[in-house]
Amino acid sequence: MNEDKLIIETRQLCKNFGPTIALNHVDLKIYRGQITGLIGENGSGKSTITSILAGMQPASSGEMFFKGKPHKPSTMIEGAALGIGMIVQEQGYVSGISIAQNIFLGEEGRFRRHGIISRSAMVKAAQEALNNIGCNDIDASWYIEQIDLQDRKLVELARVMASNPEVLVVDETTTALSQRGRSIIYDIMRRMRDEDKAVIFISHDLDELMEVCDRMVVLRDGNLITDLDKPEFEPNLIKRHMVGRDMGEKYYREDYDGTVSDEVVLDVDNVTSGSGLLINFSMQVHKGEILGIGGLSHCGMHELGKVVFGEEKILTGSVTHVPSGQKIRDARHAIKLGMGYVSKDRDHEALVLSASIRDNISSAGLDKINDGPFILPNKEKAYVNQQVQTLSIKCASINQNVQYLSGGNKQKVVFGKWIGRDCDILILDCPTRGVDVGVKAAMYALIDDMKRQGKTIIMISEELAELIGMADRLLILKDGSLAGEFQRSRQLTEHEIIECMI
Amino acid sequence: MKKSWETIRNYFPIFGFVIVVVFFSIATKGAILSGTSLQSLLNQAIATALVSIGSVFVFGCGCFDMSMGGTLCMTAVLGGYAGIASGSIFVMALACLATALVLSLLKGLFAAYVEVPLFIVTIVLGFVLSALVLVIMGTETTILLNDAVKPIPSFNFTQMSAINIVALAGFFIVCVILFNFTALGRKVKILGGNPVTARQTGLNSVNIKLISFIISGVGVALAALVALLRIRSVGSTYGADMGTDVMIALVLGGMPLTGGPRTRISAGIIGALTITVLNSGLSMLGLDLAIIQIFRAVIYLAVVYVASMTYRTNLLPR
């Protein structure tokens, strides 16, 4: 690409959060008239770099240039004013206010006519913004709660497009959208490219990127690995860059015998979940089996994990713990029956960030370490230190606050909670999400050991490679019901699975 | 840097207390450290300390209780009535305990099952309880233990201080054990830190909240009993500002009002002692009344600012 099309350039850009390094001297170039894909595993730094560009957070060091001039936005409004719009995966909208105000959040001053901000002018402009991204059916005067989660993300898109940015950043938003939402975003990206503007598209779904992007940049552990143009796109090559070593190396399980005892441990019978994401779903989990559960992000697999653990209310059907014959009422009951649950949203659901490693790990095993009503500190210390050893958690002392640990070590602390309890059924929801490669390998080895100790593991994951590598049996979900079942085998390829996922 | 900052932070409240004591020792030329003064400080601090220590569990598990004033007054009044009717300290103690536990249990059930902004409800509850005491007492507005059926033994100044020590040390030790050496303390810290994680770790939030309120009830009962024995009478305005005193004491003791892992049992006792030394030291200086109140406010804000230096968020606290 010729240099005069250069719109964004970063030189030696760095960013670190406490001990973890998110960006390591990245030199990135983004050109007009081109959709640039940023791909990499979770924690590779792809979201960090774009949030710095958009002004959500400052860089630790290094420079950025936008249209040739030095670029250091302190807020997203400043970024948007300069022409960099961004939509993120988490909730970006503000509840309790109208859609129109969401679209012009922080810029309501624009509609001031002789001292009065006219609400009708704002609603009209908001409706225009919605229409020009193709959402004529959404009424800008409604409260944002009146539309579903998918459309709320489109409202965020409308907000970004309303300040007609020269650079649009789409950060892993497509997975959260329905088919209609995804096609709207693709059209906008293509239109931006045709109007000679720039688009940065972030996803970890390789096929989607290969289809949409003109150029792709691969990131791994905060480093920029390679920069490929459309003709050079080749899946395995990109994956090798992403993962950083040959697929064949010792990473997942070695053995391929999927045989498992046919004693049923959990029986999920015709369950429809309260949130409506699981419809008439049935499955049986066998003792000592690693049951993989895959699918696109909103296929209901995360709800399945919560339903089995009793965290999500059930509309109809039941989840029965076969050995005890009891129907699982709630999380407490499940834990009593020897179950454990590692939530996907680690920082908000699985850990108490402001508490110490010791408090977190011992909180799950209080009934294991007490003598009568009392808990002796040294017995608790021993219990916690034992987990720290087995999981080799890097920390100054067990009294250190969990929030100062790296992503990988936090995940180990969560595992420590349940391994300490010695549960025999473990539900893992995206156990290796946001964890660096080294820790991933340790996690897989640990899961392998647990299987050998006869424990039953339900592993829910958005990474197909992980599921193929680890699971004895693999269930694929689509829109709340079973789409396919695969046995563990050497020949199993991602391609076959993706067929029934989409 | 992380580790050392952590330990320094835990000792901030004690530094605050020592600074206040040293300051007033100099200002009152040692008068505050005389025998009488120490005894009187203990007598004044006893009620706030007992109630604050009990409330550490309630604030620790993320609940909120500003109605301590009304609860304490109701407990002392009903305890006083029982004392007069029976003439025995034991029955009076039982009545105090029963009233305090019933009120605390109601608050506990309310906190556990009804989802509502607790800090507004408990403030209103405080006013309502104080008004209810007036309704119960009707015209005869002060209960005197002297007109009890059988004479209730009275205690002189020194005996009273002995009772105070036993009550304070006893309750403090029990709470230290409950908080640090049983599962309850850890459960309170986890529930206060993150209720969702607590649920997913299998902690029964209803039980934790109920037990916490019951312990605070015991603290209130003890405080009411000690006050009845010491003053031998109780008026309808007794304990009016205990609600704010407990909150100030816990914050001076270095405990965040939202509870969680930084909850400390020692916050109750240190905070109560700090505020008592502050109040009595100021009145001993014999300054003009307006200056006393401004001085108290400034010292209070300074110590609170120092004690809570640790948990800053970039969002303005709510």
Added chain:
Amino acid sequence: MSKSTRILKNIVITLAPAVIVYLFFLLITNLFGEPGFGVGDNLRVIGYNMVYSGFIALAVSYNLTSGRFDFSVGSVLILSLIVGGNIAKEIDVPEPFGAVLMVVLVVLVGMLCGLISGLFYILLRLPPMVTSLGVAMIFEAIGFALFDSEGLRLYTRQDLLIWTKPQNSFILLALVLIVLIYLLNFTKFGYNCRSLQTGQKNAVEVGVNEKTNSVVCYIIAGGLMGFAGIMYISQNGIIAPQTGLSSSSFMMNAFLPMFIGNALAKYSDRNIGVIVGAFCQACLSSALVYLGAGPSMQTVMNGVAVMLFLIYVSNNYKFALHRAWREKKEKALGMTSAAKQ
């Protein structure tokens, strides 16, 4: 539903609570208590209480809706009256302007107090409840120290105390409401208030300046407490300084109107809702007098009313959830039976 019927519906819903409460108590007092509720003199009292408690509830609402609990409202009322009133007392100005000058002075001092407590809040960054305790003590002490603790005595100055006449109080209220409705609905400050209230993290991330917004809220609250002070002094003619945090009892009659106001905010505007709430509370307190309830019973009834309303407001989303749950359940049962055939 056309636009005009929607506006009509909103107006009806906003005013409904006031009418229902008024009629209900009219019935009750005539049946059980003595007659005379809500007519003639008592109607004037209800009007006064509505305006007086309305100002306090409005002041509290600007901070409490964003989670900032403020103990210092009472002390701001007293201090602004003592300083503003005594200054106005010295300046002699022809007949009607004296009273207006006093309002201006008292409200300005109130806003200054609000600014000070706002600055305390954003500089110390402590939970607002904790900071406001210290601020309340300081304001009370200043009020006590000034004018050698005599507070404000205007009972000999009838010319300044014209604001309890119904028409004057309603002019004051109308003026304040117009300004507040404009601020909350038609200015950037108003929009920021709403976005910060429910989405503090996202709003701040997008770049909404929370610091200035909260200080402005404190200034508005201070000014409103000045107006409440004007109503107080016009009714009683004298105010004594308070000490020992006893000024926080002024807050008690702010809770009920504020929560009713919040509930009605959707149908019209929070400020109007708060005034409707104040009218309901004024009816309640007057009715209790005609039912012969003593002052302590009043506090109990008022407190219970606030708690019941709070429980309803914080839990009524559960009723909607429950209904939706039942519908989903039937739909799901329907589906499973269909799947079984």
Added chain:
Amino acid sequence: MKKFLALLLALVMVIGLAACGEPAGNESQAPASAPAGNSEAPESGEPVAEGPELSADGRYPAETVKIGFVNYDTTAQQFLSLQDYFDYLDDYFNFEIMYSESLDSAEAEFAFIEQCAAAGCQGIIGYYNEGREESVKLASSLGMYYWGQGQDPNVQEACGDDPYYLGSYYVGNADYEYGKSVIDSLVAADCHKIIVVTGGKDFGVQMFIDRYQGMMDAIQEAQDGGYDIEVVYEVPGWPGTEDFTAEQTSALATDADGLASALSALMWIQPISAAGKMNSIKIAAVDTPTADMVDLMASGLFVGVAAEIPDVFGLGVPMIINAVQGYGEEQRNEDGTAPLIDCGFWLITTAEEMEYYSEIEQEGGTWCFDADDVRSILYDYNPELTLDDMSALYSAVTMEEIQARR
């Protein structure tokens, strides 16, 4: 470890108890023994050159006497006048007052008394007494004199013979008398339908209960005497709450022609003028004379003000000084019990009286009992002083009697 540090801290504080054994307060003054003290009689009137030894700045007694003052409302007009009175006495007598903040319960009163002991006070003036005889016993056990609250019979009966209890002013049951005289002044002003303002009666404040009782008995007596009088409305509480305004308005809606207030009635002037009844209602209240009230009396709106004389509470200073100087024995009744000094109070019914009384009762005023009067009841200045002299002096409170003394 930190938990034990906190516990250790609390125990160390209390070890101070064991270390100092008996409370330190009471070694210094042995109440019984009379000091040597020279005995020649100083002439009355001008402070005599020799006579008792004075402090460096010429004030009596030589060492400063520290007195604690238990107070319930720091903003009450009477307390403000009393502070001015003590500042006036401070120029002549070597004493120091430690004022308490607004105390609202017996527990707060106990705490303050203990603080006074720690600060080295030698006496307590019980201007406010919620703890009744327990407060006196506490002060005595801490080695401090206690003066005040005479009208409470069980205080007198329980502590009468305790050497540390110095007795009190005695206006009969003061508050009861004030209530009675408020009604008497309304009867004198020919009022028939009375609004009674009860203040803190329903809130459990003893002084308001006594005043209310006094009013009811006075009304009963007037009715027995054939005078047509009835209570048309009772208004409880204080301004600021919604129900007070409602009660106030409906009270003024009645055809009442008299208002009897157990507390300051200044807060009724504006509502009465708003109701346009300035000349159809007459007010009698319990209050402290101030300059503002002079024209209120002149206008006929106020017909009677029962006023506690601030100086009467000042009697505590000379009595405590006498005790500290060792005259405890002389200052007791024959049977050794603490004396009740009869004191008068003012029932002000004319503007002229109000003007005189408000002038003397303010900063720079000549007060009801000036420095010479106080000196006349100090044994060091007047050895043959008897309790009857004290009662005679403190009962002579009318305008004429004060002018006679000047």
